[in-house]
Amino acid sequence: MLRKFGLGLLVLGLIFLWLTRPQTFDAKALSYSDPDPINGELMFHAGSCAACHAADLRGGLELHTDFGIFRVPNISPDDATGIGDWTDADFINAMLGGVSPDRKHYYPSFPYTSYARMKIQDVADLKAYIDTLPPVSHAVAGHELQFPWNVRRGIGLWKLRYLNPNPQIELPADADPLLLRGRYLAEGPGHCTECHTERDAFGGTIPQRWLAGAPNPDGEGRVPNITPDSTGLGDWSSKDIAYYLETGMDPDFDTVGGSMVKVQENLARLPAQDRQAIVAYLKAIPAKE
Amino acid sequence: MPSLNKLLLLLAVASLAPLAIASDDPADERHERMEQVGDAVGPIGGMLKGEVEFDAATVMANLMTIQEVTSGIDELFPEGSYVEGEKRATQAVWTHRADFDQKLADFNVALDTAIDAAPQNVAELQPVFKNLIDTCKACHEDYRSAGD
Numbered sequence: 001m002l003r004k005f006g007l008g009l010l011v012l013g014l015i016f017l018w019l020t021r022p023q024t025f026d027a028k029a030l031s032y033s034d035p036d037p038i039n040g041e042l043m044f045h046a047g048s049c050a051a052c053h054a055a056d057l058r059g060g061l062e063l064h065t066d067f068g069i070f071r072v073p074n075i076s077p078d079d080a081t082g083i084g085d086w087t088d089a090d091f092i093n094a095m096l097g098g099v100s101p102d103r104k105h106y107y108p109s110f111p112y113t114s115y116a117r118m119k120i121q122d123v124a125d126l127k128a129y130i131d132t133l134p135p136v137s138h139a140v141a142g143h144e145l146q147f148p149w150n151v152r153r154g155i156g157l158w159k160l161r162y163l164n165p166n167p168q169i170e171l172p173a174d175a176d177p178l179l180l181r182g183r184y185l186a187e188g189p190g191h192c193t194e195c196h197t198e199r200d201a202f203g204g205t206i207p208q209r210w211l212a213g214a215p216n217p218d219g220e221g222r223v224p225n226i227t228p229d230s231t232g233l234g235d236w237s238s239k240d241i242a243y244y245l246e247t248g249m250d251p252d253f254d255t256v257g258g259s260m261v262k263v264q265e266n267l268a269r270l271p272a273q274d275r276q277a278i279v280a281y282l283k284a285i286p287a288k289e
Numbered sequence: 290m291p292s293l294n295k296l297l298l299l300l301a302v303a304s305l306a307p308l309a310i311a312s313d314d315p316a317d318e319r320h321e322r323m324e325q326v327g328d329a330v331g332p333i334g335g336m337l338k339g340e341v342e343f344d345a346a347t348v349m350a351n352l353m354t355i356q357e358v359t360s361g362i363d364e365l366f367p368e369g370s371y372v373e374g375e376k377r378a379t380q381a382v383w384t385h386r387a388d389f390d391q392k393l394a395d396f397n398v399a400l401d402t403a404i405d406a407a408p409q410n411v412a413e414l415q416p417v418f419k420n421l422i423d424t425c426k427a428c429h430e431d432y433r434s435a436g437d
Contacts, residue, residue, distance in 0.1 A: 216434070216435040219379065219434065219435060220373075220379050220380070220434035220435065221377070221434030221435035221436050222435055222436065223435050224435070224436070239338075243338055247337075247419075247422070248422065248426050249334050249338075249422065252327060252331065253327060253330045253331040253333075253334035253335070254327050255422055255425045255426045255429050256426060256429070257426070257429030257430060257433045257434075257435065257436075258429070258430060258433070258434070258435045259430075259435075260435075261426050261427075261429065261430040262430075
């Protein structure tokens with residue numbers, strides 16, 4: 001009886017280990033052209049990397065959440081304390097699969113759930129751009145999480161449920177290229193959903209509540225609904241949304257606030273066409289109250 | 290010669306006058322002032338957005354209104370006046386008071402600069418106004434709660 005129990009436990013353990021194994025791309029199978037740091041800079045601003053990782057990418061910001069304290073790492077190209085010694089494949093595995101160079105799961109506080117939708121070429125370009133920035137030597141301590149959230153391996157199960165590289169909003173392949181570009185920027189590098197969509201008890205975003213607003217993850221108040229509902233951006237014209245992304249002024253000429261300030265200032269650096277693309281996407285998504 | 294009663298009445302009215310303008314709740318009062326700033330910013334923003342025709346006199350009058358409305362606004366954030374919820378000033382105002390005061394000072398400098406510049410066309414208005422709005426954003430980043 002006890003042997004049978006032990007055997008059952010062993011089988012369960014093996015199933016757990018198999019299901020939760022960190023999955024990576026085969027470095028040899030990754031194909032992309034010579035990385036272009038100019039496009040990488042665009043991705044850097046579209047993703048607002050510096051908003052969380054600090055202007056010089058030294059990291060250190062603390063996110064106080066229900067799961068514990070997450071600390072934002074140094075992603076400057078410093079060999080010892082940043083990501084200076086990473087290969088392209090390391091960076092791609094981190095961004096698209098949420099797996100570290102030593103084959104461990106990252107916590108989804110690093111929003112790879114969105115970045116998983118990015119093109120490999122754009123990710124390679126982004127790394128090429130980061131490599132042009134000055135290295136900053138600044139060691140950041142690890143996260144401090146409560147059990148069971150501190151069991152990293154368990155994130156493998158979480159990924160089975162929540163990590164999906166497919167677009168959230170379905171569009172025909174022959175849809176307006178501007179709209180397709182907007183979906184790519186908003187759902188991929190822009191990672192709008194990470195703050196603007198409500199999460200369930202396990203911290204996964206709820207697809208039915210896509211961009212319909214959420215409690216502020218890191219402060220007081222609520223992150224606004226940005227769907228075309230009347231409780232969202234329903235009253236905003238396309239010009240209003242584009243103007244907001246460019247200048248931070250809403251239709252009442254109130255200013256952007258909170259963590260959106262840095263995001264807006266980064267989006268202001270994109271070509272106007274890319275802001276138009278994001279606007280087209282925000283106009284096309286389903287209205288939710 | 291006015292009677293003593295009339296004099297007392299006059300004095301009472303005079304002492305009440307400021308109270309009649311200002312709400313005695315600093316949270317309500319600062320909220321109201323911010324609304325007034327928004328009303329004054331609107332027409333200027335509209336000129337830059339291309340919704341309203343540029344008018345130098347309106348720009349100047351509204352900048353002066355903003356200065357008047359925000360004069361002494363730091364006193365409307367006394368210790369203990371945090372209101373959870375709708376008034377939107379975050380607790381950080383009081384836990385990071387020196388930084389908050391610095392950001393208000395930056396705003397005042399930017400406002401003086403805009404007034405001194407007395408912009409005569411959109412091209413002159415654009416940089417001073419952006420400079421001013423950037424100081425609004427800098428404060429709203431940490432000291433105003435997220436809101437729908």
